[in-house]
Structure formats: structure tokens, C-alpha cells
Amino acid sequence: MVFGTLLLLTGLTVGIAYIHFEPHIAIALGLAVATTKGALVALVFMHLSNEVSAIYRLLALTFAFFFLILILPTSWWADDVKQASVWSQNVPASRMQAADDHHSGGH
């Protein structure tokens, strides 16, 4: 049952990728499906749907730091973006300039 659902969701992820949505929609959908699959594995296979509180507390602490480590470095860069969102792949003008210099530098 869970196995079937996981296979179905794998098919769905690949299907979504071949439809060629806008990048931000594709990323949101792709991660949503992956999170659903991950949750199924964690809850059913790893018995997290019914575990002692010590494990839940350990995981709560782990994921707090996990999100920090995930978001912090990107947030430094996002700080540099004057307009638009990070996901539309807008690069700060200063960096574009640096890249142009690099390309014209004969490398």
C-alpha cells in the first residue's frame, strides 16, 4: 500500500519534470511531492507515527538546526538582491558586471 503510493509519487515527480512548468512552480511541486514521500518513509517505515517523546524532542532540535543551516547562507545572498525574488534567478547588477569582466578577460 505504502510501497504503491511511493512508486506512484515517484512517477508523479518525473512526470512533473517533463511537463516543463515555470521554474518556481516546478520546484514547489517537486519539493512538495518529495516531502510527501519523505514523510511516508519517516512515518511508516521508521515508525515515527508512534515513537517515544525522547526521539521527537531529538528530531525537533535537529530540524531546527537543519532549517537554520539551509536558510542562513541563502539569506545572506538574498540580502544582496535589490528587487525581485531569488527564484526568478535575478542576479545583482554588481555580480553580472563581475561575470562580464570575467568573460571578456579571455578566460
Next chain:
Amino acid sequence: MMEIPHIVDPHPDTGINNSKLGIWLFLASEVMLFGALFSSLILLRVTSIEWPVGMDILNVPLATLNTVVLISSSVTVVLAWTALKMNDFAKARMYLLATIACSLGFMVIKTIEYTTKFSHGLYPNVNNFLGIYFTMTGLHAIHVIGGFVVFVYLVGPGAKLWKENPEMYTNRVEATGLYWHFVDLVWIFLFPSLYLL
């Protein structure tokens, strides 16, 4: 021999045996290890002016097959543990062997993928995408090999523990299973992040 306390019976403070707590603590450190790499992947991607679409370079059908192989191996581990709980060692052994076969299958497919990349001159030093691709999938593959070694031990020399202390053996299979599901979970996120998005 000195008896190590609470490896089979639950510790009164935590409500679980120490081997299970131990493997969860290890997995917590693994979350941080892979978390740092996923963070690197995001940072490399959003700060780069050009970033290739994974499916233009990587082999999506093979990676999809590997996803199915890994999910199947997670299922066989659960079935092995359930069989041990039912006192059926022969059945559990069969499921553990199936898990070993799946992990071997995964490694063979991964080797095919890597050698194809290398034959096209696609090495980790070519660009940031390939750099992070080989780092993350390589580290993941090392984890698969680690799991493979433990499973081989559990059906091989480690199996004699079943006769001496079946409960302890069952706990070992459970702890290895938890690790194996985590390796599966990492792949579930690696696959779309690198190949599809």
C-alpha cells in the same frame, strides 16, 4: 563478559533501548551532514548566473529506476523486521538477502551512470553543478555501501546472534533498517533536486 545495560530492555529515562537511541542520535548528525550539502546546493544554484537543467546532463530513467530499487529495499527491510518479530528467521533472511540484492543493484546502476559521465568528460571539476552532483551522490553512494556491509554481516557471521539472543538480533535489524530508510529518504530528496528541477 560484561553485560551492557539497556541494549534490549528499554531505558527507564527514555522509554527505548539504548541501541535505538544511539542510531537516532547518529541519524541526527547525518541530517546535519546532508543538510549542509543541500544548503550548498541551494546557495550555488541561486547565486549562479547559469545553472544547467539536471535532466539535460543526467540520466533520468536510470535514476528513476534507482529510486524504485531503493524504495523496494526499504520495504524488504521492514518485511524482514516484521518476520523476525513473528519469529520466522528463514523468511527474514530471505528479505535481508533481497535488500542486499537491491543495494547491489543500486550500486551497479550508479556505476553505469558515473562511468557514462566520465566517458563524456564530465568530471566533478568541470563546473559547480557536476561538483555538487558528484559530492552529494558520491556521499550517498558511500552510505549505500555502508548499509550493504552491515546487511551482509547480519545475514552472514552476525546471524548466529539469532540463536543466542533473538531479541537483540531483531533490534540490530531494526537499527540498521532505520539507517537504511534514512539513506532512502536522502535519495528521495536528491533525485528531484539534482535530476529534475
